[in-house]
Amino acid sequence: MSTAALMKYEDALAKYDPVLGLEVHVELNTRTKMFCGCINEFGGEPNTHTCPVCLGLPGSLPVVNEKAVESAIRIGLALNCKIAEWCRFARKNYFYPDVPKNYQISQYDEPIAYDGHVDVEVDGQTYRIEIERAHMEEDAGKSLHIGGATGRIQGADHSAMDYNRAGTPLIEIVTKPIEGTGDKAPQVARAYVAMLRDLVKALDVSDARMEQGSVRCDANVSLRPIGREEYGLRTETKNVNSLRSIERALTYEITRQAALLDAGEKVHQETRHFHELDGSTSSGRSKEQAEDYRYFPEPDLVPVAPSREWVEQLRTTLPEPPAQRRKRLLADWGFSDLEMRDVVSAGAVDLIEETVAAGAPAQAARKWWMGELSRKANDAGVELESVGMTPAQVAELQGLVDGKTINDKLARQVIEHVLAGQGGPAEVVEARGLAVVSDDGALSEAVDAAIAANPDVADKIRDGKLAAAGALIGAVMKQMRGQADAGRVRELILEKLG
Ligand SMILES: Nc1ncnc2c1ncn2[C@@H]1O[C@H](COP(=O)(O)OP(=O)(O)OP(=O)(O)O)[C@@H](O)[C@H]1O
Ligand SMILES: [Mg+2]
Ligand SMILES: [Mg+2]
Incomplete structure (x- = not known):
């Protein structure tokens, strides 16, 4: 040799x-x-x-x-x-x-x-x-x-x-x-x-x-x-x-x-x-x-x-030819050519189709399969379809995001737990207490603490520099381990600082 x-x-x-x-x-x-x-x-x-x-x-x-x-x-x-x-x-x-x-x-x-x-x-x-x-x-x-x-x-x-x-x-x-x-x-x-x-x-x-x-x-x-x-x-x-x-x-x-x-x-x-x-x-x-x-x-x-x-x-029993099917799905899903091309080469067409059939919007289905789940499959050296999450579970996850039970960041944590075999998304959210907190009592307390800890930022907002609110939202998020409803936090900050 x-x-x-x-x-x-x-x-x-x-x-x-x-x-x-x-x-x-x-x-x-x-x-x-x-x-x-x-x-x-x-x-x-x-x-x-x-x-x-x-x-x-x-x-x-x-x-x-x-x-x-x-x-x-x-x-x-x-x-x-x-x-x-x-x-x-x-x-x-x-x-x-x-x-x-x-x-x-x-x-x-x-x-x-x-x-x-x-x-x-x-x-x-x-x-x-x-x-x-x-x-x-x-x-x-x-x-x-x-x-x-x-x-x-x-x-x-x-x-x-x-x-x-x-x-x-x-x-x-x-x-x-x-x-x-x-x-x-x-x-x-x-x-x-x-x-x-x-x-x-x-x-x-x-x-x-x-x-x-x-x-x-x-x-x-x-x-x-x-x-x-x-x-x-x-x-x-x-x-x-x-x-x-x-x-x-x-x-x-x-x-x-x-x-x-x-x-x-x-x-x-x-x-x-x-x-x-x-x-x-x-x-x-x-x-x-x-x-x-x-x-x-x-x-x-x-x-x-x-x-x-x-x-x-x-011959009359043949399924739709792959190229034709791709064209049809491209139109149905509203993907760009580039997005569709990536989806095809990742072998994710079927997965996205099943996720959409289970109720998720196409772009959301694409985002999970081509983003977080592709990375996980790659790290594990397995095909995307064997990554450990089913299309139905991805649709369920997106449903929780759309219903504002969790945000994207929490969704990524939920994925970790689902891949670790701890059950479906809703089960994991329940068992791990991963839901977003939108209860005003808890949020208000956290906002007060963030304002007290960042007086200079608070002053800027009082002066009308609303962009500075991001720093306070970040502080609240950190304090609540990512589980705060960011939209509501923003509203509370603006209410409190006039
Ligand atoms: N020089 C070459 N370079 C690359 N591919 C070749 C070359 N010559 C033939 N091929 C391809 O290699 C493959 C050979 O497969 P084929 O089944 O015909 O024969 P085999 O491998 O010798 O037989 P077996 O089925 O017993 O493995 C075919 O796809 C053929 O087109
Ligand atoms: Mg051969
Ligand atoms: Mg052969």
Whole structure:
């Protein structure tokens, strides 16, 4: 392995042009598995959702799940793909403990959907992503490595297999090489996967939970010197399962590859693993000799030949396209283009929509999600939607602000407590006594104290310099730990000082 240091990202991009290739696996939310009647559910006691078909026992025969084919077609249509009139499954032969049959049923040169495209937007610029194909396959089981420090195979005493996931329906969506993204490559990749995640959620074909692995990305990237046509050798960082990780993994790979090329070394065509802790990638399997999967048509399954009527009928079930939806929401919410752009790149569209549906004004919803909650998510290194506060709770918080039970400053304290798992906003306000005090008795006392402590300021106000009232309001706020009704305090000060 090379010891070449990383290169600064800007320096790398000044010399090299990245080319991306994204393979996204989507686990479908069908009730049963791809080729058998086993329940398709995340988790469960190991090896309880299995049968002879998904365990690959001799003599068992697979049957295609029609709902999975329907989902594949709808995904293909939403990605502007052509839908095959006739296609087959293929056996992809490889030996690994989590593949109980010693082959995976997949599709090879006859995918159900192909030649599509979608547009994504980064910093106000639109990038067209060409889709090579979307094909159907089954997921593998899970290996659990026991005894090692990190749950990895290195250093483990033994491994255990859980085949509950084996046979889960997957759609693999593969892009054509993506050129022309320049220094935005990691952000474009992130925006594309975010768009796919939102799309499969809107289609209701997947739980679309990246942290549970129901959407995961293999991120390929290569570099070529700026101005050269020919692609460089690519690496493929496997199973990246958060939007943030996709961006980090690609940024790392670009700087790593640039340093290698700059030092006159070669990039090895290989799979790599991403490490959350430090954002690095490390070498996996070599792909220098194209792997020989000995693909051949799956003899146990009949071809899939969706009728044109069915395809057209499914086309009528597609959700509103993301770009159109964004336009509509922009108008409904009255955001500026820039605000909307930030909301989209933060992946906050759904969250704001749900918060508005729960009763909050759009600008208030935007303010909480893009401000305080984005900062908290960032500090915790999690996606915004996993920050620990629901859209309904954000709407409830805003309701308390609008009803003047709390002010913005108190609202931020309430958020802290909600994120710490102490209950919903109203509960927290009640339990912690965080409500604004607008009771005149208490406020009047505090105002008197502030006037007595700041005679020079009081004199200024008596002389008509009303702007000086701010200093006294500040003093009252401090004394009442931010819980005073600032508007009422101002009125009281002006009343008392003539
Ligand atoms: N030189 C390159 N640089 C960057 N991306 C590339 C390059 N060549 C191909 N790609 C992209 O990499 C991805 C390769 O995925 P594909 O599924 O076709 O093959 P694979 O990764 O070899 O196979 P597997 O599915 O077994 O992982 C595609 O998105 C493709 O467009
Ligand atoms: Mg692939
Ligand atoms: Mg691949």
